[in-house]
Amino acid sequence: MPSFQPLVFSGVQPTGNLHLGNYLGAIRRFVALQDSHDCIYCVVDLHSITAQLVHDDLAGQTRAITAAFLAAGIDPEKHIVFNQSRVMQHAELAWIFNCVARIGWMNRMTQFKDKAGKDRENASLGLLAYPSLMAADILVYRATHVPVGEDQKQHLELTRDIATKFNNDFSDRIGQLGAGVDMTVGDERVNGFFPLTEPLIEGTATRVMSLRDGMKKMSKSDPSxxxxxxxxxxxxxxxxxxxxxxxxxxxxxxxxxxxxxxxxxxxxxxxxxxxxxxxxxxxxxxxxxxxxxxxxxxxxxxxxxxxxxxxxxxxxxMADPAYVDAVLRNGGERAAVRAEATMKTVREIIGFVGD
Known part of the structure; x- marks a missing residue:
């Protein structure tokens, strides 16, 4: 029985300036992981519209995040760098995962409560459901590892819950199609289509705090x-x-x-x-x-x-936006090939009729 090939996936939202916390907590580790893993790094522009639909310069912010990836040392030839909205399979799998996940799971998400605040009834549906999109981002490539900060652990746990439920709900179909991969869950060997992605939480500064208040996380949105x-x-x-x-x-x-x-x-x-x-x-x-x-x-x-x-x-x-766009275009084309291979099997498993 084949096993999942080790693959790292992670993404950064194109909202505001990247800061030291993003570098130490994420980007620097992205660079280091290139030496030991196959890596896919994504500018998650679909996520950026969940809390704020209209942006002054979303395209410019997307290019800036890409430039930060490249400037820090990520190699877009050996690995994949792209923006999420280029690969339609992210949204397609997110809808399927919206039907897998339970409303109670979403209501327990701490970040939704924090971002929605007291006026939860006025929050967008996208803000409530975006952990499903995050799960799709990871699992459309069947990624085995995600470098995350402590504040994202809950979302990765949800990703594992969604993968487990999908594997269980469609276990017979997965077996019939021979689409399963042998893996260990606890003390048990099981067969599933999606991996139970593991977090990579490491380093001495995975959570960098504000320079003005050591009790608050360093943030792009801080007015100071x-x-x-x-x-x-x-x-x-x-x-x-x-x-x-x-x-x-x-x-x-x-x-x-x-x-x-x-x-x-x-x-x-x-x-x-x-x-x-x-x-x-x-x-x-x-x-x-x-x-x-x-x-x-x-x-x-x-x-x-x-x-x-x-x-x-x-x-x-950033002074050469044509180069940045070429990196994103090339990465998007390569990512789409992998994503479509996953979705072709997912459609078969569910029973969607297509070509």
Missing amino acids: DLSRINLTDDADTIAKKIKKAKTDPEPLPSELEGLEARPEADNLVGIYAGLSDRSRESVIAEFGGQQFSVFKPALAELAVEKLAPIASEMRRI
């Missing part, structure tokens, strides 16, 4: 630009933002436990660890007992060293 380091910031701006980052008056602790009640200090230590590929313990061992007047300049120098070249390369790539 000082709360984040944008990937397009130049060296002077990066250094300025770190200098102005909120801290407390105490020196850095000599033990990691000393960061537990100090969210801003913990965040800056985590950023240093993430940028330098070191553990928090290693950073504390070097800087423990020192004032932020010593630590912040060291962090600023490191951040400029790592991020300024990416910003410069992003600006160069």
Whole structure:
């Protein structure tokens, strides 16, 4: 019995400027995974209209995310980079998954509650159902692994629930068509069409917090630009933002436990660890007992060293939109071939009549 081929899928929404949190929590790991996995990276422009239908420049934002992928080191020849709306099979499978998923599952999604706020009745249907689209993004390629932050774990669990229900509901048809793949679920060997995708949560800074409030996640939507380091910031701006980052008056602790009640200090230590590929313990061992007047300049120098070249390369790539569009077009064509192979079998499994 064949097994699922290891494949990584992930996507980034084209909404607002990419920032340090996106880089450390996602894009840098996307780059590293290229060395060990077959990878598909997507600019998820269909997701961007679930909470806000009308955008000032969705095309420009899509190109900017693509430029960030390329500037950070993702190779669009060896792997696939494309924008989601080019591949119609994402939406087709999302509709099928809307019929697989249960309303109760969607109502439990924490991010829907957060984004819809108190006026849930006025939220778009797309915002409620977008975890089904996320599941389709992953499973239309039968991806085995997804690099995710802690805040996306619930959505990946839903993806696994949808895959499990589809596999169970159509188990006889999958067997008749010989479309199943042997896999382990818990202690049991089962046969299914879709894999139970595994999360890849790793690194020292998978959740980067605001530079102005260590209790809030770094966000594109924060009204204060000082709360984040944008990937397009130049060296002077990066250094300025770190200098102005909120801290407390105490020196850095000599033990990691000393960061537990100090969210801003913990965040800056985590950023240093993430940028330098070191553990928090290693950073504390070097800087423990020192004032932020010593630590912040060291962090600023490191951040400029790592991020300024990416910003410069992003600006160069964005100055050539025809090249960016060619990357997306090529990636979309290659992605569509894989997606259609999946959907051809899904249509057979369900019983849709086609050519």
